[in-house]
Amino acid sequence: MVRKMQLEKGDSLTKGYTSELWDFTCISVTQNNLQELKEIWARWNDEVKQLFYCNYGDLLLLLDIKVDEHLFRALAHFWNSAYSCFTFGKVDMVPTIEEYTALLRCPRVQVDKVYSRAANVQTFAKKLMKITGMSEKWVTAWIKQKGENKCIPWKSLQDHIFAHLDTKKKVDVFALSIYGLVIFPKALGHIDETVTDLFDQLDRKVTPIPSILAETFRSLSACRKVGEGRFIGYAQLLLAWFHSHFWKVDKVSYRVFSENYSPLKELVETSRRDDITEERWMSILQNLQDEDVEWKAPWMVPNEILYRCGDFDWVPLLGIWRAVGYTPLLMLRQYRSRQFIPTTQGLAQCEFSYKDDNYKRKIQEMSSAWKQIHRMKRFTVGVMATPKYYEWWSKRVNDNISEPGHENSQSIEEHIRVIPSELEIIKQDFERRNTELEKKIEQMEEEKMNLKLDVDVQKLEAERLRKGKTKAEEDLDSLKTDYKKLRRSMRTARLEKTLE
Template sequence: MKVDKRLFQALAQFWNLTYSCFPFGKVDLVPTIEEYMALLRCSRIQVDIIYSKVVNVPTFSRKLMNITGMSEQWVTARIKQKGDSRCIPWKNLIDLILVHPDTKKKIDIFALSIYGMVVFPKALGHIDEAVTDLFDQLDKRVTPVPVILAETFRTPNACRRAGEGRFIGYAQLLLAWLYSHFWKVDNVSYRVFSKSYSLLKEIVTTPRRDDISEEKWMVIFQNLQEEDIEWRALWLLPDEILYRCRDFDWVPLLGI
């Protein structure tokens, strides 16, 4: 999915540091765990355990050895220091993917690369140590959604405070969420029940203009009316976060 940089830069300027949300006119919006789980089709398993501190955490080298199936000497020789983080270059991993005899290890290494370069792209061209911490937990049935969402919140906060910076987080997912709330889409309520339906695949194949300037996006956001915004994404299935109050359906709850 192509990231519209001008749209993204305009969106970042609407991030509210105090309340951690995007205020558009009279409507405040923010991605939720439930929405990101629906977008990524993640099952609701052990939502909060991702932040629990594990006893006897393996070293970076040991985790890379477990994921890649390579020797300690191979791993140690390729670990680099990038700023305050230890990393392994993507080039070393792609070379390994091409020649690795174990098909499962090939897939694991490729998946680790996606997490490091698309979901959490901290060091350009490198896979950060923190990504291996998360990846090491995935086979234990731990969902990555809270971590993805936390990075999505933390980056605009840091960038707004500093007045500059690079977005570290799943930019494509944030834009997919944005499109679902602002631009009118076909009602997909009957399709979301299908296991084969993927909103992200649909968004990727939907043609969009990419010639709009950042200034024009700012004007669009500033002039949004309440009726232009869908506070509840049409593809979000009714769940425990959505309630009825007397005869009124879909009553928005206070706070995030």
């Protein structure tokens, strides 16, 4: 049924389409200074930290993920806004709801309910009162106007976190600060009113990941269409997703991770090169092949895939400033499922701003669609894609994506692997040999000790046997003497009886 629908409805772009994207995109990924957030965390005791983990998963680990600006700028150039995906060489990929949920370890919140109720119409002040637990007077005193939006300075929230007596509220404000300063740094040093909309989803035990994806897609598309701009979104999480699929070190796809396993923590602790230029990253991504991709992230084991909502043939996403959509069926290989031709017709036209005409009606349509979601079982096969998919992909209208270059055919491992210096290699080899020799010496010492103990034991046993033999011989001689005496006595007694 799904395949038939795809073939009947066709592609998002039609023949003759002319791209309006620039050949090159200059993107800025300016981030806030996060040291103060780290210092607050360091002061908390284990009980408060555990409460934060229970409510917000691994959100805190984003503070330790360094944003590689060269890589990020290169990634932006390969964003295909018509299909809401990255097109690397001959490969289409995009972060998915399931992957982001697993990365942040927040599966307990309900993805399905993210848009199932009308948009919160509370004022910024009311939202802050609910989150901080403070009075309207306090909140109103700190609200500032910055451009078109209202916001609250980070310093005000910082002081509030230190002084708050309610642990739950303290944790909530800290999480709000991370979302405001890390994920959506639109107004540097301020928490924007739109961030509280995102936080409101968490407060309702609803994952904000679909909204985060919507803003990520929206911001990438906006930068591509104008050829420049500042990225507004989850830069750290997007890079974590990228490395999960492309950093081929210690493949662990066979491992079964426990509930306590944290993919973000492992990514934070993995050392990576940071001296690769934007141009070199462009060359790497431009020449990407199927075999360069770790299609399913090793920690990702989904049972079902969300692939459409309501009457939409894709998944509509309502962001903070704009609505977009993406097609999970285009990414089936990322779930280690067989890839077939996806339904994308109309996807390129589904994006709209909340300032457009009739945008409220469109929002209501998308919200209603999320009340009827469709999932499909993940299935694994030997062949990663159908022949018709490759045929469709080769004829698909490309949206201003650079053609692969042939001047550099190195694999991705050869491009980005960390190459140690000659001195480091000698040092590592010496340490390895030294460790092996130390183990051999320990083994020989142990064997020597065992042999020495064996000799002593054998000597004691031999001495015991010798003494036992001597004693047995003495007892035998004594028995022989007594026997002879008894025989003589018996003969003497019979002789005396005969004489009588």
